[in-house]
Amino acid sequence: MTKIETSGQLALTGIRVLEIGTGSALAYAGKLFADFGAEVIKVEDGDGDELRHLPPLLNNAGQAPQSALNVWLGTNKRSVTLRGQSIEEHAWLSRLAMSCDVVLDARALREGVEILGHPVCRRSGDTASAKLPIEVYLTWFGESGPYSQFVGSDAVCRALAGAVHGSGAVEGPPHLPHDLQTGIVAGLAAFSSAVAALLGESDGSRRYVLSIHETAFTVVEMEAGMVQDGRHPLARLGVNRFCTTHPGGIYPTKNGWIGLFAHTLPQWSTLCAAIGRPEFANDPRFVSGPTRISHADEIDAFLQPALLTRTASEWFELLGSAKFPAVLVPTMAELLAQKVHRERAAFVPIESGASRFEGVGVPFPLGDAGPLRGGVAAQKGAHSEHYRSEAALACAAGRTRAAEGLQPLRKMRVIDLTMGWAGPLAARTLADFGAEVIKVEGTQYPDWWRGTHFTEEFYRDRLYEKNSNFALMNRNKLGVTLDLTHADGRALFLELVKSADMVIENYSTEVLPKLGLDYASLRKVNDRLVMVSMPAFGIGNEWSGVRAYGGTLEQASGLPHHTGFAQNPPSLTSYAYGDPIGGVSAGAAALLALLVQARTGHGRHVNLSQVECMLPLAAPFLIEQSLNGSTRGRQGNLHPVFAPHGIYRCAGDDAWLVVSVVNDVQWKSLATVVMAAELGLDAALWGVTARRAQREEIDAAITAWTSRRPAEEAMRLLQRAGVSAGVVKPIWDVLDDPHLRGRGFFRKVRRAHLGEYLATTPWFRESQEPLEICRVAPTLGEHSREVFSRVTGLTAGQVDALESSGITGTVATRKRA
Structure with missing residues (x-):
């Protein structure tokens, strides 16, 4: 590996990365590379990445409305636009890929896993000695297994991974987070895979394939252990009810919201003393987290009124001085103003055309090695001509494929002083x-x-x-x-x-x-x-x-x-x-x-x-606050772009299905399957805006259909018609999931x-x-x-x-x- 001097050189200076495909996971992986100095070439087709439509939108004079979130994801990247699907265009793209050190490829998310059999990196006669780039492929469900041909989405992957069912009211529906949250996790996984391969590049290049479904499982892996140990309640406990302890939620105060977590008995005793109820510190009903969660309503009956006597800031100071886990739960406006984050440059300036706003900085402080503090997002296709020149397509020589199973970090030693999760x-x-x-x-x-x-x-x-x-x-x-x-x-x-x-x-x-x-x-x-x-x-x-x-x-x-x-x-x-x-x-x-x-x-x-x-x-909401001076309130399970999109009740106890219609083709298929063909044929509903306006009527039609069927059956019928849908699986069912079992994930x-x-x-x-x-x-x-x-x-x-x-x-x- 070539050494660089420590003269303010960014961590990934000299690395060229091709970013091709769509989705927030790909975009965030590319952003991490770009903000640490890599030359990231984002390739889009003529229609552009679907992320360009996500709100909030920028309205620069003379330009089509542009997603501010996509701008944040695109800072410091080069932008190239494809010119159709000709043989010549594919040959050019392959040459561009072969000139790169890393290829991040998410085309399978739109085109299916068959695309993995036709990689963008292809050797031709004049490039036989060219180095092979490191390749990281993003898929919804991997190359194999019963779900590998499913139509995916971030919401569907999250639901099938068990990372939806446990959140929300007991009676449902469960809570469905913003798609970006799944994308961030998968993007970090893709970035980590590529960097690990760069660390082991002396062995040659590597090819990794990731399943967004499996990366989504990472956020609930703790619960998989609890199920196996018999410590999981095997139920959704309600809003702000945490299965291992209580209080473990968010409470209103005299001014603002306070977040509390009392796990240990000393912590519980500290809280009881702070609210003036020391008699509850050693009450047998409340001596441990598991016993307190079974008496959560009794606790809240005396805790909530007590918390209303002080402001959130006062409780934060009082409880913090006693080493109790308590924090302010800030709005986006309050978060942007917090001094501790400002001092650490957690918020950075972003530019696109005449627009300026603040976004979230990459949270890996490496000092003089980066990251860049903000940046500019290129206009679509701004660098197309440059990357079609012979000079830009020159290939380096000398890297072959590493032997499979040869671990890239096998020569490194790490001392682990960590605990918990x-x-x-x-x-x-x-x-x-x-x-x-x-x-x-x-x-x-x-x-x-x-x-x-x-x-x-x-x-x-x-x-x-x-x-x-x-x-x-x-x-x-x-x-x-x-x-x-x-x-x-x-x-x-x-x-x-x-x-x-x-x-x-x-x-x-x-x-x-x-x-x-x-x-x-x-x-x-x-x-x-x-x-x-x-x-x-x-x-x-x-x-x-x-x-x-x-x-x-x-x-x-x-x-x-x-x-x-x-x-x-x-x-x-x-x-x-x-x-x-x-x-x-x-x-x-x-x-x-x-x-x-x-x-x-x-x-x-x-x-x-x-x-x-x-x-x-939280980037979508922080950016919205920075741009508009305010944010919309909680939106339930609505999607900022897709419609219909939500969680629908199915036949059976606490059974639910995520349906996430990402385009008009899926909409027509959905309408046909749920026997509401007249809706699918209604040209007035062929646009997302129109469908959002008729949301209640459409949701009622979907619910009438799903409520008569088990969730698994409904998922299979919709998937067979090409509609992205997935069962909202509880974690104990995920452990027996036929796809994860079939792939050997467990x-x-x-x-x-x-x-x-x-x-x-x-x-x-x-x-x-x-x-x-x-x-x-x-x-x-x-x-x-x-x-x-x-x-x-x-x-x-x-x-x-x-x-x-x-x-x-x-x-x-x-x-x-």
Whole structure:
């Protein structure tokens, strides 16, 4: 890999990327490349990307209305327009692709997976020695399996992945988020795949195929573990009801909204004292999260009036000072004004023609390596002539295809100091691409996803080895234990760091500095070390000490103001949304930081804010606020462009179907299938605007049809007619989904103490077969002896001494008083 100097060079300078196809996943992956300095060539057909129609719209003089959201996604890219579908045009496009380092291809989302058999990258006689680019293909459901021929959409993929059913009122319908939220997750996955391949480019190029359906499952993977452990309620609990604890929602105050999460008993006691009801702190009904959720109405009866006595800002200050997980739940106007985000440049200027507005910055702060702070979106086709010149089509030589199964990160070592969901998910991403990830826990301070109720049973029956969530998040890792509060433990940890490429951690911001293990200290033993830290609001600002869970991050992003229905309060999803978003974002940032390290030879500290990682999901609403000075309220399950689009009741208990009609052809097919052919033949309804105006009549016709059929049958009938539709599957049904089972996305594995369970496989594939799980999650300290011997050179006797002094071990021990 060619090295670059650290003179303000952006991370991806010198990389050429072809972005071809449609959809927000593709556009966001390309944006990440462009905002870090890559030459991104966005190729559109004559009609342009469908994203150009998404509101809010810009109305520049002399130009067709343009989507501000698409402009944000298109900053710093080059724009090229296809000239039809001639043989000559395909040959030119293939030459352009062969001139690139990376091809991001989402044509399958519109043309079907058959397009994967006809890749845009084709060698001809005069380019036989040209280098093969890295190829990342986006599909709705992958190349194989029962759904592979389905007509997809972001909403349908999300519903079939189990990431819709759990949110919303008990009686339904469930909540359907903005399509961009699925696109952001899939875009991060595509970007991560390409960057991992760039890290391993000395092996040759790689081809990865991603399923948006499977990436969507990432956001609810925690619930898959809960189902297997018998801890899931197997029901939708209602608006702002979180299945593992209460209170875990959003409440009105004297002025503004406050987000609360009380998981532990000390947190609950703190909240009771703050609202002047200390008598409830040790009430047997409320001693744990699971018991409190069963008494949620009783709790809200005294909690809600108490919260109305102070403003949200006052509660945030009061509860924050007591280390209670509480945050402001800002509107978009309030969010744009928040100082902590302004200081971190979370909002950036965007330009298109004469229009100016603020968008969300890429939340990966790599210092002089980027990202760019804002930018300009090119006019459609502005660079078409340039990329048709012979000079622009010149191909580099020398890269062949890497052997399948050769992991791109196999020569890298990562020290994993993370706990819970977000951090372990980020580290797991690196492990799935082949990095040697060494997870460090303490026998007295194990990963809290092993369990937080430290009862006699917890230690006696090794319950800390029987949590499926921990097993899901920590596959492909080695596990060691070290007491970092002890000098000898810290010394051995530093020995591990000496040979590491990266340390990733998600401790509270004060922990590592107190231990003398902050980045400045670690860099003294390894000056090329990359470190990724990922607290809620980042390090070094007035909110750095805020305690947070995944739901807290979602609350602080302002996203709940645009989730759900107008008659309800700002609404959370039913899962800890901020955790998986923070995890996939931190994984992408870590890969990019490793690439910069490989190119420059220098390390850096990536000071990530997990709340900022949530902001791209809120981009449509933030942009609307910046442009118009206001936003529309919660829109329920309406789509900003597609119609009809929503969730429809089916025959059976709590059975629902997503229908997402993306064009007039699908509309006519839908109308025919639901026996409302007269609607399909009505020319007045051939446009989206007209159908939105007749929404109630159309929805009634669809509901009359779906309510007489099981959801699976309705989905099959509509899919057979070419209409994008999908069952709103609860997570416990997703585990038995015939498509995911047929593709081998779930694998039965066995682990000590836990027994057999369903594990997931990585969301990227080199072929139609899933990647193998190299090792199941480690038991506590399982690999301590092997790692300490191989990496640090300790003898068996030295490890015995560490065990006898309690610095390492394989059995959880009680915390010292």
